[in-house]
Amino acid sequence: xxxxxxxSHVEFERIYEPAEDSFLLLDTLSxxxxxxxxxxRFGSRSDAAGPAPVPPPFVxxxxxxxxxxxxxxxAHASVIFGSRDVLTAAVDVNSHxxxxxxxxxxxxxxxxxxxxxxxxxxxQGDLVAPLRPGSVDVLVFNPPYVPTEELPRQPAAxxxxxxxxxxxxxxxxxxxxxxxxxxxxxMETTDRLIDALPETLSPRGCAYVLLCAQNRPEEVKxxxxxxxxxxxxxxxxxxxxxxxxxxxxxxxxxxE
Amino acid sequence: MKVLSLNFLSCAVKGCKSSSDSxxxxxxxxxxxxxxxEVNAQLLINLLPRIDWTALTTTATELGFPAxxxxxxxxxxxxxxxxxxxDLHHLLMETQIMEGKLVCAxxxxxxxxxxxxxxxxxxxxxx
Numbered sequence: 515x516x517x518x519x520x521x522s523h524v525e526f527e528r529i530y531e532p533a534e535d536s537f538l539l540l541d542t543l544s545x546x547x548x549x550x551x552x553x554x555r556f557g558s559r560s561d562a563a564g565p566a567p568v569p570p571p572f573v574x575x576x577x578x579x580x581x582x583x584x585x586x587x588x589a590h591a592s593v594i595f596g597s598r599d600v601l602t603a604a605v606d607v608n609s610h611x612x613x614x615x616x617x618x619x620x621x622x623x624x625x626x627x628x629x630x631x632x633x634x635x636x637x638q639g640d641l642v643a644p645l646r647p648g649s650v651d652v653l654v655f656n657p658p659y660v661p662t663e664e665l666p667r668q669p670a671a672x673x674x675x676x677x678x679x680x681x682x683x684x685x686x687x688x689x690x691x692x693x694x695x696x697x698x699x700x701m702e703t704t705d706r707l708i709d710a711l712p713e714t715l716s717p718r719g720c721a722y723v724l725l726c727a728q729n730r731p732e733e734v735k736x737x738x739x740x741x742x743x744x745x746x747x748x749x750x751x752x753x754x755x756x757x758x759x760x761x762x763x764x765x766x767x768x769x770e
Numbered sequence: 771m772k773v774l775s776l777n778f779l780s781c782a783v784k785g786c787k788s789s790s791d792s793x794x795x796x797x798x799x800x801x802x803x804x805x806x807x808e809v810n811a812q813l814l815i816n817l818l819p820r821i822d823w824t825a826l827t828t829t830a831t832e833l834g835f836p837a838x839x840x841x842x843x844x845x846x847x848x849x850x851x852x853x854x855x856x857d858l859h860h861l862l863m864e865t866q867i868m869e870g871k872l873v874c875a876x877x878x879x880x881x882x883x884x885x886x887x888x889x890x891x892x893x894x895x896x897x
Binding site for chain 2: 568570572598599603605607609612613632636639644645646647
């Protein structure tokens with residue numbers, strides 16, 4: 515078991531607290547099977563002329579919240595990828611989450627001085643909107659997956675363009691609800707992310723997306739396979755069966 | 771935010787993504803700070819082929835750094851030239867934009883950078 519990043523500095527009134535879903539992502543990404551997949555895809559290769567350099571993968575988490583997942587990936591880069599030559603970054607709609615992620619990543623890297631990668635930045639933004647098309651090698655997304663009547667609406671007191679607002683209970687509740695409320699089937703936000711994958715991922719890129727049973731994971735995987743003949747989507751981690759059905763699972767999406 | 775990050779970012783406006791003017795974003799009124807980060811020579815050398823050198827050249831000039839050569843150094847050149855390696859490390863990894871704006875040359879939208887975090891959320895009329 516690799517140590518989990520310290521998130522004691524995070525304000526959980528407005529940022530999602532690491533929970534079962536976060537830990538399933540940590541377990542899956544550090545499993546022997548995924549480490550083997552990632553090393554095969556992004557590790558250095560040797561040919562007759564000796565080791566051939568492979569450009570370091572650019573790993574981006576969408577919606578990092580506390581930063582526990584991207585902080586973990588960055589801190590344990592050499593264990594997961596077989597090399598410390600890994601670039602990590604994150605995009606979150608919540609500016610508090612961006613600050614929390616920066617601090618989580620900094621602490622976790624300091625605690626794992628011999629194994630961490632190169633953490634770059636947390637950016638405030640909507641899903642992959644700030645990213646240059648075709649740039650992401652590994653995308654990780656723990657979405658707002660809980661089915662809800664509708665997506666959260668911004669409180670009327672908020673103004674456009676962001677900025678540092680005085681924290682209010684309404685605003686904090688809104689930020690927190692963005693981290694779990696998924697609208698219809700819990701898929702409204704995840705569907706937008708999946709639609710953006712072909713444009714966002716690099717040719718060698720892959721994505722890890724968490725789904726719950728109500729998201730209809732089999733349909734989601736079929737839809738991704740429908741992108742084209744090279745597209746693959748498989749379940750690579752699961753929280754185990756509860757009352758006969760799998761509660762949470764991680765799907766890996768990639769092109770062959 | 772690190773200078774290296776700018777190499778991976780473009781304008782968040784959907785209509786701009788296909789425009790070559792939306793990349794790289796142009797820093798404006800940037801306040802820079804320098805971090806002290808240990809040099810990882812292998813990372814820099816392996817990173818070379820995936821850096822958009824033309825974009826980096828633009829960014830470096832706009833931030834007031836000495837002009838970069840028009841062509842990226844080869845891995846062998848970088849490996850053999852410690853000063854060059856350190857300069858590149860300093861620019862990409864240690865230089866942070868703390869305050870300022872990032873401007874899209876296609877639509878003119880300005881993204882604010884505050885306390886080192888760039889805000890790419892768009893007002894509703896641009897979404």
